[in-house]
Amino acid sequence: MVVKAFEDGGSSGMDSFYKKMLKPGVSLEVWQPSYNKGITLIRPWATIDKETGQPISWRDENGNYGTSFFIRDRAYLRFGLDRAFNVFADVAEEDAEEWTGGSPIDVFVDEILAHPDFKAMYSGRGSGAAKDCSAVSTAKEIGFIKGLMFECCGKDYKQNPRWGVLLMLPKSAVTAADQLFEQVVDPSRARNDPARYLVGNPTDADHGKVIEFHAASKLTKSKAPGDEGSTGVLGTSVTKSVPSAADGRPELYGAQLWPTQPELALPLEDIRKFDRSYEDIFRYLTAREQVNEILIPAFGRKGREALLYVFAGKGVLPAAYENNRVLMEVPTAPAPVTSSCVPTSRQAPAPQAPAPQAPAVPAAPKPASTGLLGLSISEDQLNPKEPVEERKEPVEEYGGDTAPFDGDEAPEEGEVSATPSTADLLRARLGGLK
Numbered sequence: 001m002v003v004k005a006f007e008d009g010g011s012s013g014m015d016s017f018y019k020k021m022l023k024p025g026v027s028l029e030v031w032q033p034s035y036n037k038g039i040t041l042i043r044p045w046a047t048i049d050k051e052t053g054q055p056i057s058w059r060d061e062n063g064n065y066g067t068s069f070f071i072r073d074r075a076y077l078r079f080g081l082d083r084a085f086n087v088f089a090d091v092a093e094e095d096a097e098e099w100t101g102g103s104p105i106d107v108f109v110d111e112i113l114a115h116p117d118f119k120a121m122y123s124g125r126g127s128g129a130a131k132d133c134s135a136v137s138t139a140k141e142i143g144f145i146k147g148l149m150f151e152c153c154g155k156d157y158k159q160n161p162r163w164g165v166l167l168m169l170p171k172s173a174v175t176a177a178d179q180l181f182e183q184v185v186d187p188s189r190a191r192n193d194p195a196r197y198l199v200g201n202p203t204d205a206d207h208g209k210v211i212e213f214h215a216a217s218k219l220t221k222s223k224a225p226g227d228e229g230s231t232g233v234l235g236t237s238v239t240k241s242v243p244s245a246a247d248g249r250p251e252l253y254g255a256q257l258w259p260t261q262p263e264l265a266l267p268l269e270d271i272r273k274f275d276r277s278y279e280d281i282f283r284y285l286t287a288r289e290q291v292n293e294i295l296i297p298a299f300g301r302k303g304r305e306a307l308l309y310v311f312a313g314k315g316v317l318p319a320a321y322e323n324n325r326v327l328m329e330v331p332t333a334p335a336p337v338t339s340s341c342v343p344t345s346r347q348a349p350a351p352q353a354p355a356p357q358a359p360a361v362p363a364a365p366k367p368a369s370t371g372l373l374g375l376s377i378s379e380d381q382l383n384p385k386e387p388v389e390e391r392k393e394p395v396e397e398y399g400g401d402t403a404p405f406d407g408d409e410a411p412e413e414g415e416v417s418a419t420p421s422t423a424d425l426l427r428a429r430l431g432g433l434k
Helices: 104-113 116-121 171-181 268-274 287-299 304-311 422-430
Strands: 029-031 040-044 070-079 085-088 140-152 162-169 211-215 253-257 368-370 376-378
Touching (some): 040 162, 070 171, 085 287, 116 304, 287 304
Antiparallel strands (some): 040 140, 040 211, 070 140, 211 253
16 A cells, blocks of 8 residues: 555644643544444654654563553543533643642542432433433543554545554454553563564554554454464454344444554654653543533533532532522633534524625645555645635444443432542532632
C-alpha cells in the first residue's frame, strides 16, 4: 500500500461534542470506532519530545506505556438532560487535593443513581439529551491512541488518510489493544525492548504497525508461524468465548495487526508536523468549571430539582442559580454542530439570515512537499482555512445490541445502589467549598 497525503476534501479540528475534553486550539480529530459499520485501521505514533524532536519511548524501563501513545482514563459520555456532554470525570490537578473522594460530577451521579425518585434520569432510552442513552450513568473507562487513520465507520481513507487522529476507544477495545501489545515472544528481553513482544514497537517510525479494530468474532483468525494452537496477531480477547448480538449483550471488540499490511513506515518529519502531546491535548475541568460548564447547562432546567437535592446549601452551586434569581450564571455555550451521529442541544437557536458576502475567490493551492513512500503534506493541510465538507462525527449508537461502551447497569426499579454514596462522605467538606 502506498499512502497518499491528507488532501483537499477532508477537515481538521475538533467537533464541539468533544470540546470539554480538549484544550482550545487542538487540531487533532476525535474519532470513535464502530464495529457495526466496519473495521477501524490506525497506524499509531508516539509523542514527539519538544526538546529533542525525537519520539518519546513507547515504554519505560518497567514496561509501562506512560503517556507516549496509548493511554486510558474515566469519562462521562453523552452526559446530560438538557444538553449532552463528553467530559473527563476527574477534576484539574489544582483541585485534586480538595476533591479526593470524587469530582462534583462523581458526587452528583452517585447521589442520583442511589435515589429511586430520580429513576427517570437513569432508566435508559429517551430520558437524556440523546434519545438512546440515559441522562445520568456511571463514568466509562475509555482509551486513546494517536496516529494516522486509514479506515473507520465504513469509510475508506487509504487514498486520502486522516493525519492527526485521536481514536477514542471503548473499554473492550482498550482491553483488546492492551492484550495485543502485551503478547510476549521472548521473555528474556527487557520489558522495554521491542523484541520482547509479538508486535514490537507499534509506533516506530520505520517499523510501526497498522492496528485493526473490529468486533472480535469478525477478525481474521490467522495463525502465528510455527504455532498452530494460537491465534497469531489477534488479541487474546478473541480466543475466548465472547458474547455476540445473538446473546442479547453487546459484542466485545478485538484488535490485531492488519493482515493485508501489518507494518508501515512513516516519515518522522511528517509525524512532527501533526503530533501533539497528551498534556497539550486534554482538558480537565476545575471543580467550579464542572459545575458551571457541565452540571448547570446539562441539568439546569429539567434537572434543577436533582441539582438542588445534591448541592443545595453546600456552597457548590452559584448563589444566583440556587436562589432561583437566574437560570444560569454563566454564558450560554454555542449549540453543537448538527450531525446524524452526535446528540445536539434541544434548545436550538432561531435561524438568522446570513449577511451578504462577496463571492469567494478560491486561492491557488500551495505546492506539497513529498516525503518517503509517496506521502506528501501541503501547507494548506498544516494550516487549514475552512473545511471543504462537513465531517459527521462517527459515533456508535449508544444502547442496544451494538453499543460499544459497556458500563455498569443502572439500578432496577425499586432497587437502591449498593455502592456507598460518595456524596455522603463529602457533605461536610462540600459545605466549606467557596
